[in-house]
Amino acid sequence: MAGRTRRDALALVARAGLAGLGAAALGSRAAAAATRTDFRALVIGSGFGGAVAALRLGQAGVDTAVLERGREWPVAPARPVFGSVNGVTDTMFWFRRTARYPGLLPVPVRPGPGVLEVAEEPGLDIWCGAGVGGGSLVYTGVTVAPPRRCFERLYPSGLRYEEFARVWFPRARAMLGASPMPRDVYASGPFLHSRVWDRQVTRAGFRPEPLDSTFDWRVVRGELAHRVPLSATAGDSDFGCGNGAKKTLTRTYLPAALATGHVQLRPLHEVRSVGRRRDGRFRLEVRRLTPGGEVLGTEEFTCDLLFLAAGTLNTNRLLVAARDRGALPDLPAAVGEGFGDNGDQVTLRSQPLVQHGATQGSPCASGVFVPDGCGLPLRAESWVLPGFHGLPAVVTLSMTADGDHRGAFRSDPRTGRVRLTGWGDGSAAAARAALAFSRRVIAANPGTLPLTVPLPPYTAHPVGGCAIGRVTDPEGRVRGVPGLYVVDGSLLPGTVGGANPSLTITALAERALAGIVARAG
Structure with a gap:
């Protein structure tokens, strides 16, 4: 009977998402399991790379714990869960005292474990998801591969595009x-701005293509029919969709990982440092937090196999600090080098006499890849900028395949903090490319005007610092440190190559874990 109860609980995990299941799935052993600090494998972070690692390790029978610094957020259609630009709450930002986001005044917020970290690095704001599901909580769902020509320029010969495209x-x-996006959703009122965007770029000689997205179209249709609270169709998804409109990792990889019975999930466990003990095993200093952000205490976790999936910013922070403090002295010198912002840029344009829609839905319907003519290869996507709804404006997010402009994460000798250095005007080339694309579209659409929004340089897609071929092998094994792996956006060489990163990170992690499991390390 006990076995059946546990199987029923695991099946519920897989069907219903996480919502408090991290301990419940363990049945009567939950209390004892929650106090364990020693595992065969530890995964830091529950975003795209960490979720893949958790599932594939669990399927291989490896005793694994996932340490996630952020909260576990329920899907609760009956009540608001997340804040938005139109209703700022303390759940939005990771330990900030003032809001910092496009369209938001710097209003005071209470510091706590919110869903988005906005790190003000020198010359660049870096955005990172924080919570069970990582970046899948706050991204806009676009799931697209880089063009073959860009992919092949970025990676060593051990990674073949044909293999990625096939498997x-x-x-x-x-x-x-x-x-x-289904045609009926595309034709609805909240996506008039998407149709205007497509019409404008078509007149400029481009051919917009529908883009795969991880929004749940069933829930989006429910919003359109006013059966569920509005989120995606109202443009309020950058800080999470409380009605389940996104297929976050809490509905895909993570519940499947828990259902193996070999994986534990520890939310509100913030890894502060990593190192190695004298016996060769890894040790982690982990700070436990309450949902309100209070510190409950600090513990040491140990493991044989350590998977870094804390996101580009925090994976680099942990590894650079571990190398420079002597906790992992054998780390490659290239750790922290080759960071890039993926060429993220936002541009706006307006046709004042054209209706753009009073409400603009968040999901991205389409995009174009422009290989030349803008200075850099560029992918442009129909986008939404919160706080600008109702204005006669359409928004473009662009990402360039910029192979030149890079920064590095280094320890500040005065404070010991790891900061981004050498970025300077690293976003300038991408900004010029984005403006060149916008000018071509404006020239082809009489009556269209550029709009200038004073945004600080930012990236929602930080990548690099532990690049494949420099710091790791093609399967994420860190050179010189057996048992240490990187499986997040840090693996990418400063750019995805003209695409959003989620699909590439997930695919790289899938390939890495297949090799790691097959070779038992």
């Missing part, structure tokens, strides 16, 4: 549940 991209896309 890893389809596997990742299927697990994430990605699909293009």
